[in-house]
Amino acid sequence: KNEVEQSPQNLTAQEGEFITINCSYSVGISALHWLQQHPGGGIVSLFMLSSGKKKHGRLIATINIQEKHSSLHITASHPRDSAVYICAVRSFYGGSQGNLIFGKGTKLSVKP
Amino acid sequence: DTEVTQTPKHLVMGMTNKKSLKCEQHMGHRAMYWYKQKAKKPPELMFVYSYEKLSINESVPSRFSPECPNSSLLNLHLHALQPEDSALYLCASSQVPSGGVMETQYFGPGTRLLVL
Numbered sequence: 199k200n201e202v203e204q205s206p207q208n209l210t211a212q213e214g215e216f217i218t219i220n221c222s223y224s225v226g227i228s229a230l231h232w233l234q235q236h237p238g239g240g241i242v243s244l245f246m247l248s249s250g251k252k253k254h255g256r257l258i259a260t261i262n263i264q265e266k267h268s269s270l271h272i273t274a275s276h277p278r279d280s281a282v283y284i285c286a287v288r289s290f291y292g293g294s295q296g297n298l299i300f301g302k303g304t305k306l307s308v309k310p
Numbered sequence: 311d312t313e314v315t316q317t318p319k320h321l322v323m324g325m326t327n328k329k330s331l332k333c334e335q336h337m338g339h340r341a342m343y344w345y346k347q348k349a350k351k352p353p354e355l356m357f358v359y360s361y362e363k364l365s366i367n368e369s370v371p372s373r374f375s376p377e378c379p380n381s382s383l384l385n386l387h388l389h390a391l392q393p394e395d396s397a398l399y400l401c402a403s404s405q406v407p408s409g410g411v412m413e414t415q416y417f418g419p420g421t422r423l424l425v426l
Contacts, residue, residue: 229413231414231415233417238419239347239398239400239419239420239422240417240418240419240420241353241400241402241417241420242417243414243415243416243417246413246414284352284353286352298355298415300352300353300354301352302351302352303352
């Protein structure tokens with residue numbers, strides 16, 4: 199079993215739909231990251247969370263430390279949101295030097 | 311400036327070639343990372359440099375040789391690679407993680423490497 203599990207693996211949505219991507223993890227963490235990777239390869243860090251909720255534009259990220267679960271929500275989705283969304287955690291036990299554990303990613307396609 | 315730059319963007323090399331990948335950031339970050347990413351897989355950590363010293367080597371073959379000549383630059387020297395080394399190589403940087411201090415990793419666009 200992977201230490202970081204994402205669901206769904208693939209997601210197709212119509213423009214304007216509300217989207218939720220889920221991430222569950224099985225290790226103790228100090229931080230959880232949501233990353234966005236476009237087909238060209240570059241990765242953008244969207245959020246870094248250790249508790250509660252963060253919002254940036256149409257993106258909202260929440261984390262429940264007790265349940266070891268995080269969600270990324272996209273409101274009013276748009277075709278330009280099409281990308282792979284990756285959840286990554288920094289484990290307490292992965293050393294102190296930024297040892298991120300990555301989920302396998304969720305590939306999102308938003309159709310016009 | 312929150313940018314991490316990587317050169318070249320694309321690289322094709324033969325198994326006997328020697329080449330280098332370069333990464334640069336001017337955010338004052340003292341932790342820099344090399345990741346390897348195969349198609350449709352998440353990135354895999356290869357190396358971590360902290361204060362210009364190698365702190366993590368994730369059992370990477372010696373045909374990959376990292377170098378951190380100063381706090382802004384990170385190189386990955388490649389020699390005698392195999393076709394299975396073809397991948398996207400991503401560089402990232404962050405503040406040095408310590409204790410409860412969180413950090414955001416900033417990623418470069420990657421170098422897409424093809425080994426023939």
